[in-house]
Amino acid sequence: xxxxxxxxxxxxxxxxxxxxxxxxxxxxxxxxxxxxxxxxxxxxxxxxxxxxxxxxxxxxxxxxxxxxxxxxxxxxxxxxxxxxxxxxxxxxxxxxxxxxxxxxxxxxxxxxxxxxxxxxxxxxxxxxxxxxxxxxxxxxxxxxxxxxxxxxxxxxxxxxxxxxxxxxxxxxxxxxxxxxxxxxxxxxxxxxxxxxxxxxxxxxxxxxxxxxxxxxxxxxxxxxxxxxxxxxxxxxxxxxxxxxxxxxxxxxxxxxxxxxxxxxxxxxxxxxxxxxxxxxxxxxxxxxxxxxxxxxxxxxxxxxxxxxxxxxxxxxxxxxxxxxxxxxxxxxxxxxxxxxxxxxxxxxxxxxxxxxxxxxxxx
Numbered sequence: 001x002x003x004x005x006x007x008x009x010x011x012x013x014x015x016x017x018x019x020x021x022x023x024x025x026x027x028x029x030x031x032x033x034x035x036x037x038x039x040x041x042x043x044x045x046x047x048x049x050x051x052x053x054x055x056x057x058x059x060x061x062x063x064x065x066x067x068x069x070x071x072x073x074x075x076x077x078x079x080x081x082x083x084x085x086x087x088x089x090x091x092x093x094x095x096x097x098x099x100x101x102x103x104x105x106x107x108x109x110x111x112x113x114x115x116x117x118x119x120x121x122x123x124x125x126x127x128x129x130x131x132x133x134x135x136x137x138x139x140x141x142x143x144x145x146x147x148x149x150x151x152x153x154x155x156x157x158x159x160x161x162x163x164x165x166x167x168x169x170x171x172x173x174x175x176x177x178x179x180x181x182x183x184x185x186x187x188x189x190x191x192x193x194x195x196x197x198x199x200x201x202x203x204x205x206x207x208x209x210x211x212x213x214x215x216x217x218x219x220x221x222x223x224x225x226x227x228x229x230x231x232x233x234x235x236x237x238x239x240x241x242x243x244x245x246x247x248x249x250x251x252x253x254x255x256x257x258x259x260x261x262x263x264x265x266x267x268x269x270x271x272x273x274x275x276x277x278x279x280x281x282x283x284x285x286x287x288x289x290x291x292x293x294x295x296x297x298x299x300x301x302x303x304x305x306x307x308x309x310x311x312x313x314x315x316x317x318x319x320x321x322x323x324x325x326x327x328x329x330x331x332x333x334x335x336x337x338x339x340x341x342x343x344x345x346x347x348x349x350x351x352x353x354x355x356x357x358x359x360x361x362x363x
Contacts, residue, residue: 002359003213004221006037006053006131007201009258010044010194011225012172012318013074014286016066016326018223019049020333021282022059025221028349029356033059034131037221041134041204043193045225047169051114051162054123054133054150063330065113070321072105077320094177100319103167103176110163120165121158123150134207136193136200137168140178145196146188147203156184169193175319199224199261205268216278219359220269224258224283226332228316229290277358280351284336286316291328294335302334303327 008018022033029036034056042050052062076084082100090098123133133150148157148165157165160183168190171179178189197203201222208218262281269279284290291314300309307327314328340348 002217002219003039003208004037004219004359005201005204005208006033006040006050007199007204007220007222008040008042008046008049009200009222009224010046010170010172010192010198012045012175013066013070013321013326014225014318014329015045015049016063016070017225017284017329017333018046019059019062019066020330021223021284021337022049022053023063024334024337025352026059028352032056037131039132039134039204039208041136041200041207042169043136043198043200044170044172046200047135047166047193048110048113050133050135051166054131055114055162056130065109067326067330069105069109069112070326072109074101074319074321075105077317077322081319099173099177100175103171103179106170106176107163107167110166114161114163114166116161116163118162119159120148120150120162121153123162124153132207132211134200134204135165135169136197136203137165137171137190138193138196139188139190141187141189145193146190149207156186157181159183172318197257197261199258201265202261202268205265215268218269218278219355220265220279221355222262222265222279222281224281226286226316226329227283229285229287277351277354280355282336282348282352284332284340286314286332288313288328291332291335294339295331296335296339299331299334299338303331 026033033053040050040053042048049062052065075086090102120133123130135148137146137148139146146168148160149155152158160181164179164181167179168181170192171177171190172192172194178191181188181190193200199222201220205218205220209215266279291312295309303309304327307324311324312328312331313324314332315325337348337352342348342351
């Protein structure tokens with residue numbers, strides 16, 4: 001019997017892109033995703049999507065979560081956002097080295113969505129059929145990863161609330177302050193799991209094997225929050241110092257391990273030196289040119305009132321919660337599944353269908 005894993009990357013507001021890809025997947029498998037997957041792993045924004053799915057929310061509901069609450073979590077954006085009057089209180093409390101945002105909005109949204117009392121292990125205890133949930137964070141005190149596992153009812157974090165586990169995983173350095181979490185006599189200063197595993201796929205595979213699953217029975221769907229279309233040329237970075245790197249270092253630190261995790265996962269899951277449908281990675285290009293190439297008249301008719309094809313302009317920023325950027329990310333997710341290609345002969349939609357067909361052994 002196959003064991004299905006869903007792995008969800010970090011990426012801030014770009015989690016809405018992952019959620020939209022999942023909404024398209026949901027229509028293809030014609031089943032709630034919490035009934036389809038055996039384990040769902042997430043880091044940072046991916047932990048929010050993962051926890052929502054395990055709590056039986058539909059992918060469409062998660063898209064609306066980002067639409068409704070994105071600007072609460074990230075209340076200002078753009079080149080002058082560090083000078084926003086809304087940030088003055090942070091500067092008074094922390095000085096010039098203050099994080100960009102307070103975590104108040106993030107915590108309020110998480111409490112609202114996941115309840116203030118439901119714990120990480122309540123998920124597994126309440127229903128044996130629900131998928132196992134895996135959430136990654138990092139403790140700066142012990143300098144080691146925190147891996148919240150919904151099925152480990154005797155671990156120190158057993159009584160940590162689900163919303164707090166997601167707050168730990170999403171507390172990206174420079175964006176949010178570290179989150180203090182305690183349980184079982186242990187206290188941690190938790191930061192974004194992306195510093196250790198922004199793509200949590202290898203951790204999820206390892207946990208499945210530890211649970212007794214055979215590698216040949218594991219099927220993995222890994223979803224990213226978008227691939228950068230351009231890098232930093234040598235002529236620029238060779239002369240960068242602290243100030244120049246400051247605006248880019250988090251992107252680089254969280255992006256670099258993503259492809260490495262993807263490579264390792266492929267080597268583990270794909271056997272006999274050949275590609276299989278046991279593992280697929282969905283990662284659209286974060287490019288307005290790419291979006292325009294995939295967009296069509298049918299998708300244009302689906303745009304919400306007030307949004308036109310002309311003002312679909314996405315950004316790579318993890319904290320740009322403008323309506324225009326969120327709608328552009330949603331449009332990219334729809335267009336990628338509908339019209340995207342994995343290769344010259346294979347469409348994204350067909351690749352997903354092949355994965356679904358291959359993973360039917362668990363039904």
